[in-house]
Structures are given as structure tokens and as C-alpha cells.
Amino acid sequence: MAIHSKDFRTLRLDGVQRDFGAFNALKGISLTIARGEFVALLGPSGCGKSTALNCVAGLLPLTGGTISLDDTRIDTLSPEDRGFGMVFQNYALFPHMSVARNVGFGLAMRNEPRAQIAEKVAEALRLVRLEGQADKLPGQLSGGQQQRVAIARAIVVAPPLVMMDEPLSNLDAKLRLEMRAEIRRIHAHLGSATIYVTHDQDEALSLADRIVVMRQGEVRQVGTPEDLYTRPATVDVAEFMGFRNMLPATMAGAGSGTRARVTVDGAACEGTPVGPLAPGAVTLAIRPEDLRPQDDGPLAARVDQVEYRGRAFFGIATTPGGTALHFRAPSRVAPGTALRFGADPDRILIYGGAA
Amino acid sequence: MTGAALPRRPGLRERLARRGLDGTTLLVLPAALAILALFVFPFIEGLVLSFLPKQGGPLANYAKFFGDPYLWKTIPTTLGIAIPATLANIALSVPVALRVRRMKRQRLLTTILVIPITLGTVLVAEGLLNYLGPQGWLNRTLMALHLIDRPVRLVHNYWGVLWSLVIAGFPFTFLLTLSYVSGIDPNLERAAATLGAGPRARFRTVLLPLMASGLAITFCLSFVQAFAVYPSAVLVGAPAGSTRVISIAAFQAAYETYDDSLASSIAMIMAAIQLVIVVLVLAGRSLFYRGPAGGGKG
Ligand SMILES: Nc1ncnc2c1ncn2[C@@H]1O[C@H](COP(=O)(O)OP(=O)(O)OP(=O)(O)O)[C@@H](O)[C@H]1O
Ligand SMILES: [Mg+2]
Numbered sequence: 001m002a003i004h005s006k007d008f009r010t011l012r013l014d015g016v017q018r019d020f021g022a023f024n025a026l027k028g029i030s031l032t033i034a035r036g037e038f039v040a041l042l043g044p045s046g047c048g049k050s051t052a053l054n055c056v057a058g059l060l061p062l063t064g065g066t067i068s069l070d071d072t073r074i075d076t077l078s079p080e081d082r083g084f085g086m087v088f089q090n091y092a093l094f095p096h097m098s099v100a101r102n103v104g105f106g107l108a109m110r111n112e113p114r115a116q117i118a119e120k121v122a123e124a125l126r127l128v129r130l131e132g133q134a135d136k137l138p139g140q141l142s143g144g145q146q147q148r149v150a151i152a153r154a155i156v157v158a159p160p161l162v163m164m165d166e167p168l169s170n171l172d173a174k175l176r177l178e179m180r181a182e183i184r185r186i187h188a189h190l191g192s193a194t195i196y197v198t199h200d201q202d203e204a205l206s207l208a209d210r211i212v213v214m215r216q217g218e219v220r221q222v223g224t225p226e227d228l229y230t231r232p233a234t235v236d237v238a239e240f241m242g243f244r245n246m247l248p249a250t251m252a253g254a255g256s257g258t259r260a261r262v263t264v265d266g267a268a269c270e271g272t273p274v275g276p277l278a279p280g281a282v283t284l285a286i287r288p289e290d291l292r293p294q295d296d297g298p299l300a301a302r303v304d305q306v307e308y309r310g311r312a313f314f315g316i317a318t319t320p321g322g323t324a325l326h327f328r329a330p331s332r333v334a335p336g337t338a339l340r341f342g343a344d345p346d347r348i349l350i351y352g353g354a355a
Numbered sequence: 356m357t358g359a360a361l362p363r364r365p366g367l368r369e370r371l372a373r374r375g376l377d378g379t380t381l382l383v384l385p386a387a388l389a390i391l392a393l394f395v396f397p398f399i400e401g402l403v404l405s406f407l408p409k410q411g412g413p414l415a416n417y418a419k420f421f422g423d424p425y426l427w428k429t430i431p432t433t434l435g436i437a438i439p440a441t442l443a444n445i446a447l448s449v450p451v452a453l454r455v456r457r458m459k460r461q462r463l464l465t466t467i468l469v470i471p472i473t474l475g476t477v478l479v480a481e482g483l484l485n486y487l488g489p490q491g492w493l494n495r496t497l498m499a500l501h502l503i504d505r506p507v508r509l510v511h512n513y514w515g516v517l518w519s520l521v522i523a524g525f526p527f528t529f530l531l532t533l534s535y536v537s538g539i540d541p542n543l544e545r546a547a548a549t550l551g552a553g554p555r556a557r558f559r560t561v562l563l564p565l566m567a568s569g570l571a572i573t574f575c576l577s578f579v580q581a582f583a584v585y586p587s588a589v590l591v592g593a594p595a596g597s598t599r600v601i602s603i604a605a606f607q608a609a610y611e612t613y614d615d616s617l618a619s620s621i622a623m624i625m626a627a628i629q630l631v632i633v634v635l636v637l638a639g640r641s642l643f644y645r646g647p648a649g650g651g652k653g
Contacts, residue, residue: 059545079548092546096564096644105560106550139646157550 008069008160010034011056011193017064018051025051027217028065033193035160038184040208041197044240048217049197050089053163056195058082080109085159087167089197091150093138099125099149100134106157124152127182129175143170148179155186162187163195168203180207201241205229213237231274235283235351243285244326247299248354251279259345265321267298271348281354288314288326290347293333297342301325303333317341398626405620416620426621429601430628436513436588436600437581440520444528444577445570447521452533453562465533468526479523480590483510487518515591516598520581528577535569536562539648567643575633582629601625 011033018026025048033039041049054060056067058079067075074082085106093102100121101108107117125131128148138146147170154162167183168176184207187194198204204211205225213221213228221233232238239246249264260273262282271284289312299319306315306329313329317339327341371377408415420426455461471479486492487509494506509515539562547557585602592598601621609618 054545057545057549059548078553079545080551080553082549083551084549086546086549088542088546090542092540092542094543094546094561095646095648105547105552109547109551109556137646153546153550 008035010070011161012068013052013056013065014068015065016052016055016062016067018048018055018060019063025217026055029214029217029219030065031212031219031222033161033195035193036191038187038194038196038207038209040204040211041195041214042199042201042204042211042240043214045199047214049214050165051217052214053086053165053195053197056161057084057086057163059086083157083159085154085157085162085192087147087150087154087162087164089165091138091146093146093149093153095138098135098137099130099141102138102149103152103156105153110157120156121152124156127155127186128152128179144172144175147171151179151183155190158190159192161193161195162190163197165197166199167196169199176203183207213240215240232285232349233274235285235353238285238349238351242287243349244288245284245286245291247284247286247323247325249282249284249350251277251282255345260350262350265299265319265323267300269298269342269348270345271350272346273350275352277350277352283351283354285349285351286343286347289328290343291325291327291341292343293327293329293339294342295340297340299325299341301339301341303335303337303339305335306333308332401619401622404616405623408616408620409614416617417624419617420620420624426604429599429604430624432598433582433584433600433602434628436516436520436584436598437578440517440524440581441528441574441578443517443521444524445532445574447525448529448532448573449536449566449570451529452536453558455533456537461533465530468529470526471523472526474523476519476523476584476586477590480519480587483515483519483522483591487515510591512593513597516584516587519587519591520584523587524577524581527580528573531573531576532566532570535566535573538569539565543648564644565648568640568645571636571640571643575636578632578636579629582625601628 013029013031016026016029017024029048029052031039041052043049051060055062055075058074058077058081062075065075066073094105097105100118103124104117104121107120112120121134122131125134128151130145130148130152133141133145133149138149141149147167151164151167154164164183168179171179180203183194183196196204196207205228208225210222211225211228212219213232215236221228221237223231223233228237228241232241232243235246247264249262252261252263252268255261255270258272259270260277261268261270262284263269264284301317301319303315303317304324306313313332315327315329315333317325317327319325325341333339365373368377405416406413408419411418455464458464484491488494489506489508491509493509494503497503498506510518543561543565544557547561552560583602584600585606588594588598588600588603592600594603602625605618605621605625608614608621
């Protein structure tokens, strides 16, 4: 019966749906994940990321669609027969077992010999930097320590697929970076597929081979981190990927090369179209770090506030038309200063339709 | 003396509050008085009375009880009914509670189950007589079907009392068990499942250890209820033989031989036995995990 740690080539989700009463939490998710791949699920709170993981793990029955491993359907198997590792968003550590017994639980269920369990548990605890905590109860650990026990518990059985639901959300910045590297290393070491849920786009960009952006129970875009960072397919995705400036503009014609010319706030500027554009209203998407004060920039605005974020200053300015601009400046600018702003045309994305 | 202000001596109210005494604490007083009047006072009176036998030294009653098999054998008889009944109730309650906690209409079911608690053992015993007695429906049906040719003896014996205790005690045990089971974070079982634990293993490794401490308390409360069994032992049992429980001995001492002192001694012995069992079970409870049954944040 048990298919524990069975190897596979691809995991396929086909139109996976999950309803809670009349509410569609997942509206037909399709996705193929290859063995060894690191996939990040990125999306705003409540978009269905945890629900998707629960469906793959077998903890929530589907209301539509199929999940298959190579050519075998697995969506009717119970979770214990799927044998996928899972790090729960709220940890779900067994409160009555020591850290070591928590981590060794999966191995004990697989009836591994005691000595081997002890060895693997010690190794897993070392990976998550919890060597000295083996005998404590989960209730005696800090939130971040509990989170790391949950990671150790999921990976120690070397599952073919590991799912992690925001596994680093409770760690400090330094430990988060260290654990990020550790997770990447564990992933390579196990040769497993990893599905990693996060809100943090930096984490997704640095860890994943592919990023899946979800919104309201749908997959909006799947692509490499570079794709998503430089060419978000829609305004929604762009907004989520850090394009904070969404400016209403009007098409003015073709520009040089593949570029297009638009009019924004009465001034002309060039940008890079994403997808086909019709004449009329369009939206410009620009990251704050790409929008800078330029003497000949197309956008005039008055600075409202500026803050220091290490290495650079970031600020907000308002155009005469009332649009807020988020920009980056090399030095401090006094509030009230009138400036002109511009960006590299490659970094100005143009989407069809009004914002 | 320097000019620094001496720390102000806190007022009485503040000092009391630091020790956890404030206006709200006074609400405990009526309850404490009631316990004193209804429980502690009669208890002490009974204790004193038990050492003043009709004849003989202060311990004569106790010597009489433990010297007379007709009296002391009521202890094993009572334990022989109360412990199996309590265990049976817990064994029934756990699987039912595990089922019910996932149901949507829990409220309705629990309401239905509370009703037998309000019925009490007398009504349950009468019901049993109607169904299982020699002229009860079951025997008459079986005879009409010619499966048996004379009534099977289902009541007026040990099993009759056990049945009635299980029926009367189940709702209470069940409701307590349900509250303990509902306190266990469902994510813990889900985590165990993803780690390869099937339903049995999940029960053994996660649910049972987290329930154990609650079940120990449930056992104590249900046991104390079953131990004082009187009506069903008389009505559906064999009060002169296999179900001559200790409360019958106490009743006979008090109202048939009018020996209040002996009756008090028997009551004290009952209390002592219950206390010993409860203390043993609660001591065993310290071996179990007793913290919150959640799995982390949230
Ligand atoms: N058991 C449930 N009953 C009803 N609705 C649910 C249930 N579980 C989840 N939902 C709804 O489904 C949607 C998706 O929930 P989910 O937990 O998957 O979000 P998420 O993307 O993981 O969010 P977060 O990043 O905040 O963890 C939410 O709108 C939530 O309210
Ligand atoms: Mg979630």
C-alpha cells in the first residue's frame, strides 16, 4: 500500500479545484512539476496557497480535477500513502514529544532501526541549527525554533516531494538568509521536488527555479524568476512583483525598435510593451528603484517625503495631476522640492487597458 | 536620612490584590460556605460518629466491618461493578467522540445525549426492566419467535446493574471526553498523516497521549458516580447476592438495624476507597503530557 519515498519524474496538477461551500478557494489549478525542481508559490494572503498544498498532500479532498504522479492518479490516496513531506504554516509540532521524537516521528513510522533514527535526527537538527535542543518540548522553544523543528521533521524522511508553507516567516533577517541557503542545499541534496509557499518575493526569486504567482484561487503566471522580475504578464502580477508605480497613460504610437511611445501627464515618453497594445488608455508600470530624478525626465512632481533605506533614499512625490510617484534618489531631497523624474525605457512596462 | 522620598507603603487593597485577593475573590465565599455547611460539617460529624460505636472501643465498627465477610465483601463487589462500568463507558466514549467532533450538528447530538443524565439511574433501571426483564419486550419477542422457550435472565443480576450504569453514565463520560478530544489541534493528526502514520498509529501516537490526562480525570469522575450505585443495584441487580454493593450495606446499617455509627463507618470506608482510587489515578496522570494540545502558533 504505502508508496513512501517512491521516485517520480513529474507531478501533474490538472484543473485542481477546491470549494468551501459556495466559495471557490481553488479555481482549476494546472501545473507540472519535475523531479528536482524548486517551485515557489507566490501570492497575496488568502489566494489559496495553503489550500493548494493541502490538496497535493492529501489533507483536503479535491472538488474537481486530478493530481497524478507520472501516470498514476494519486488524488484519492490518503496522505500517509502519498508520503510527501509538509511543513505546516502553523508548524503542527506534537506538543507531547521532545524535539528529537518529533523529528524522528516519520522514521519511526517507517520502522527504521533506533540507532539509524537517532543518527538521522541528529543530522537533521544540525542542518537547522538546533543541536542543543533535542530534549526540549516544542512548548519550550521560540517560534523560530519551532519552525525549524518543523522543517527538520519534514525533510528527515527524504520525501520525494517536500512542501513548505512559509517556513521562514518567523525568523530574523540573518537566520532567514542562512536557512534559505540551507533549504536550497537540502533540496539539492535530497534531489526532491520542493513546493515553497511564501509572501516574500525576494525569497521566491532567490530560491526558486520557477515561480507560480497565484491570485484569488487562480494561477496568474508561471515563469523563471528572471521572467517574473523583468516581464510580469499582467498588471496584477506586476503590482505583486514590486512595480509600485502604476501610471495611467495614453498610446501615442510606435517608438524605436520594439518600444512604444505614450503620453503621460502631458509629457511624451517611451516604454516596453507587454503583450499587444490597442490605441487608447494604457498603464505604465515602473519600480521605485528604476524611477529617478532626471533633469530632462518626462514626469514633473513635487517631493512629499524621503526616507533613508541604507545605500539609497526612497521617496514619494506627487504630480500636478495628483498621481503619487515612488522613486529612488542618490541623495537626500528636501520635501517640497520640484523635480523631474524619468526611467530607462527598458524598465518602463506598458500594459493595455486603464489601471 | 537623605531627601529621597520613602517608598509609599501600599494600601491594604493594593497589598491584598498583589496576593490575588480582590472584590471578585469574595464571590468564592458563598460557595465556600455551602461546601462547609453541606459537605465538611456532615463529613466531620460522620467521622466522629463512626468512632462512637454502640458497643466496644472506638475502632469496633471498623473491626466489625473488616471481620465480617458479609460486609467487607461488598468492597470487591462494588469495585467489580464500578470499575468495569467506568472503563466500558470510556472505551465507548472515545471512538464516538472522535467521530462526533468532526460532525456539523454536534450541538443537536450533545443535547440528545444530555437527556439521559437528567433521567437518573432510577428511570434507566425501570426502562431496562421493561425491555430486558422476564416479561420484557426482548424476552417476549424471542419467545414468540421460538428462539428460546423460557425467559433469559438479563436483569436482576450483575449484568443488569452493569448495563444500567453504562447507560446512565455514558452521556456524562462522553461529554467530558468530547471536550478533551475537541481541544486537540486537527493539524497534529494531519501532520502525523503526512509523516506516514495511518489512522491506528495516529490514534496511538498523537490522540491517545494528548487525551490521556483528560481521560484520567474522566475516569475519576465517572468512577465516583458509579461507586455510589444504589438504585440500580437494588432495582435491576441481585441486592442480596452478586450486586450487594457497599451502599446497600450502609443503607441496611442505617435503616434496618438503626446503627448510625456503623453506617457512618461504612460511609467513611466508601470515602476512603474512592479517595485512594482517585489519588492513584491522578498520580498516574502525572506520567502523561498535560500541556496545551495545540501544535504551535495560531
Ligand atoms: N476550511 C475552510 N473553510 C472555508 N474557507 C476556507 C477554509 N480554508 C480556507 N478557506 C478560504 O480559502 C481561501 C484560501 O485560503 P488559504 O489558507 O489557502 O490562503 P493562503 O493563500 O494560504 O493565505 P496566507 O498567505 O494568508 O496563508 C481563503 O479565502 C480562506 O478564507
Ligand atoms: Mg497559508
